[in-house]
Amino acid sequence: MFNKDNKNKEEMQVILDLENKEQITVVLENGKEVVFEQVDIVSLEKKVYIILKAIDEIKGKRKDEKFVFEVVFPSDAEPFFREEKDVEAIKKVLEKHQGKK
Numbered sequence: 255m256f257n258k259d260n261k262n263k264e265e266m267q268v269i270l271d272l273e274n275k276e277q278i279t280v281v282l283e284n285g286k287e288v289v290f291e292q293v294d295i296v297s298l299e300k301k302v303y304i305i306l307k308a309i310d311e312i313k314g315k316r317k318d319e320k321f322v323f324e325v326v327f328p329s330d331a332e333p334f335f336r337e338e339k340d341v342e343a344i345k346k347v348l349e350k351h352q353g354k355k
Contacts, residue, residue, distance in 0.1 A: 269304055269335065270295060270325070277309060288312060293320055294351045301325075303347045304335060322347045 269278060269292065278290045290306035297303075302325040308315065322344045323335040338344050 270302075278306065280306070290321070294354065296347050296350050296354075298343075298347055298350055302327075303338065303343075305347065305351055320348065320351075 272295055274292050278292060280288050280290055282288055289309045291309055293305040293307050295302065295304050304323050304325060306321045306323065307318065308321065311317070312319075322338040324338050324343075325333060325335045327333045338347070
């Protein structure tokens with residue numbers, strides 16, 4: 255993951271800012287860069303998740319589909335985020351997000 259639109263800020267500071275309205279550029283596993291907007295940050299079961307919505311079209315995904323990423327805080331490296339693959343975790347994160355509205 256990297257964020258080309260916020261070169262002067264640390265990427266994770268931008269992502270973990272609840273007030274962030276700037277676009278976030280993510281490099282997917284296939285190497286394609288996709289621009290997202292931040293929807294929410296959710297803390298659940300001692301983990302932190304960010305919810306993003308793609309601005310760019312992603313083949314096979316709905317335009318309004320939300321993506322859930324877990325923020326990982328390793329003790330020996332810089333924090334990073336990765337797409338959550340666990341369907342139950344995604345469901346819980348999106349439910350908590352819906353309850354915040």
